[in-house]
Amino acid sequence: MENGEPQDGGTVQSVDRAMRLLELLSGATGGIRLTQIARNAGLSPSTAHRLLTTLESRRFAQYDPLKRTWHVGQTAFSVGQSFVHRHAYSAAALPILRRLRNETRETANLGACIDGDLFVLEQIPSREIEKSLCGVGGRLPLQYSGMGKALLAAFAKDQWNSEGPSRSRLSASSLAQISEQGFAVDNGEINPDLRCVASVVYDHRSEPCCAISISGAAHRVSDARIEQLGAIVRDAASELTSIISRH
Amino acid sequence: MENGEPQDGGTVQSVDRAMRLLELLSGATGGIRLTQIARNAGLSPSTAHRLLTTLESRRFAQYDPLKRTWHVGQTAFSVGQSFVHRHAYSAAALPILRRLRNETRETANLGACIDGDLFVLEQIPSREIEKSLCGVGGRLPLQYSGMGKALLAAFAKDQWNSEGPSRSRLSASSLAQISEQGFAVDNGEINPDLRCVASVVYDHRSEPCCAISISGAAHRVSDARIEQLGAIVRDAASELTSIISRH
DNA sequence: GGCCTTTTTTCCACGATGCGGAAAGGATCA
DNA sequence: TGATCCTTTCCGCATCGTGGAAAAAAGGCC
Missing domain, CATH: 3.30.450.40 (GAF domain)
Incomplete structure (x- = not known):
């Protein structure tokens, strides 16, 4: 268990993993490769790929096929703006x-x-x-x-x-x-x-x-x-x- | 299948549901009650509760115990900001x-x-x-x-x-x-x-x-x-x- | 304060679905 | 071109996500 890892009692593991991937995307200046983010998250590349494509389907994440890097997507920005309005x-x-x-x-x-x-x-x-x-x-x-x-x-x-x-x-x-x-x-x-x-x-x-x-x-x-x-x-x-x- | 719903081939259902909840939180001015957001998402209250508390554990969502309303959390804002930096x-x-x-x-x-x-x-x-x-x-x-x-x-x-x-x-x-x-x-x-x-x-x-x-x-x-x-x-x-x- | 209704939270068994290894396909580089 | 690495797809298994039920909490009314 890493420092700052949320307690896992009653949480949905796959959702928690996806959120972790979003956080890693957020910290990755210039985007990040699939294998790198999978390594950072401690997941297999195929698991990370499936979680990322799920996030991508609602545009929380975006994939740049030219550089083959993953990024935070526009929906994350839109959702985050509502925090400010509070x-x-x-x-x-x-x-x-x-x-x-x-x-x-x-x-x-x-x-x-x-x-x-x-x-x-x-x-x-x-x-x-x-x-x-x-x-x-x-x-x-x-x-x-x-x-x-x-x-x-x-x-x-x-x-x-x-x-x-x-x-x-x-x-x-x-x-x-x-x-x-x-x-x-x-x-x-x-x-x-x-x-x-x-x-x-x-x-x-x-x-x-x-x-x-x-x-x-x-x-x-x-x-x-x-x-x-x-x-x-x-x-x-x-x-x-x-x-x-x-x- | 609702209009605008992402295709579900190869996506993780629980993650997709959690993202849907985040979007609904974002659109809910003044926060939203558990039963209401569960109804809007077409989930049972207990399922929605577990997904929301998972989002809450990493502060993508926040709960106001006084008004008993759910809101978008600070991590969503932080993650969203990196979209702008791109x-x-x-x-x-x-x-x-x-x-x-x-x-x-x-x-x-x-x-x-x-x-x-x-x-x-x-x-x-x-x-x-x-x-x-x-x-x-x-x-x-x-x-x-x-x-x-x-x-x-x-x-x-x-x-x-x-x-x-x-x-x-x-x-x-x-x-x-x-x-x-x-x-x-x-x-x-x-x-x-x-x-x-x-x-x-x-x-x-x-x-x-x-x-x-x-x-x-x-x-x-x-x-x-x-x-x-x-x-x-x-x-x-x-x-x-x-x-x-x-x- | 008691009672009723509604909401929220917790629990648990079952089967749906998430997982990751393996294979296939694609891209890069010397 | 061949080797290496990366990305994507596939699939069977067992883990874990689900939702109904129960318990707890909260709110409103008399």
Whole structure:
């Protein structure tokens, strides 16, 4: 059993295998050959072939006969879009993210805590290289991103939110500092060349619902700039909070 | 056998059923109850439950215990995003779409011909109501959208493109007009209150690869405005073409 | 709170179907 | 051209997916 493998009690093995193949397709930049994906999934080529052609029949997967590679298909994209529509604040956040990007000239991000991790929902990229740890649809442990840290601090303030992730991921002094400043700084624990400044957005119940950030290369997101960027992000988060509160 | 049901030769039934459930989840605004989705899929509740919990175990589906509704999950979104990355022109198109939206104050779209239909890959919405026939991830028959019409005209000019959709969907005079103008107009065959002006983007082989458009309410996208909008869209498409050609 | 109805979840035996090895066909490369 | 590898098809077996039934949970009404 691999790390992160779902428990198999009561699940349909063939469906689970097909989903695993979809995940592998998703991670395969430039597509992947049948024998390679079968090997990666631990299946025989003929089994993988049958599962892939089943996914292909509804266009969750696609086959490129020229390169003989398999890819994620359009239906996966269409289905995935409906996930975004559930998070209704995404649409409201877009103009704010754009303005944030324009003001700072760095990449602007929207993320939410989903299943205990920071999940990137939207991203308005800057023109600079070195933009962010991961793109739309990517995920990170909360404590390794600015948005995650900001959310952890917001959860820590909420003594009654028993569903929040464990606060022990960040020290009490870090949490206190984030709360006091109104923004969190990620100083590149994962990638030392990237920095991020983030602030939390609250919903109509004053519950933390997501976070926004700007991220960019460490030499641009400098110490001299942090206070200014923090204030800009904090104000943008407040604006998004007030928009969401009106719904 | 329902209309549009994929042929079942050599496919795995349980996987096909699970994919069908995902599609139904995608179409269910506000989530859906187990018994309802089971009914829609023609499965017993216990079968649907097991397939859904299998999808849930890898987070392709999610269950809201408060409302007791099933939804599309985050992994579907993550996997779907990799479909976009395959169409590398999407990223290059974004700033152009934004500028297009800003100049015209209408919704800007990027679409491609995928499996014979017009598939919407990106969309920068305007602040107006009445924006476009469908959103990101949606699909339409080519002849019913401006982008599709523009692509049909481009395919018609390419006598050697044996993989293009049938040209008989539009009249010869329509195709000729679109080619001459450099843009196509959708005058609301599906929705009389919506209009669209679109132009084709070419890749480095001078092959039509996608189209961009602006769309909005018919009373705003007026006859008086068409020529001007057409020229703007055509120029934006040319710009995107030249960017893509450099890769 | 009790009762009724509906929904959701769990269980289990049976047979349908998923599996993978083998064979056939196809593609690539030296 | 021949060798090698990849992809697709075939088929028999036994695994596992199925759905009815039962149990548990939830919601609504009086």
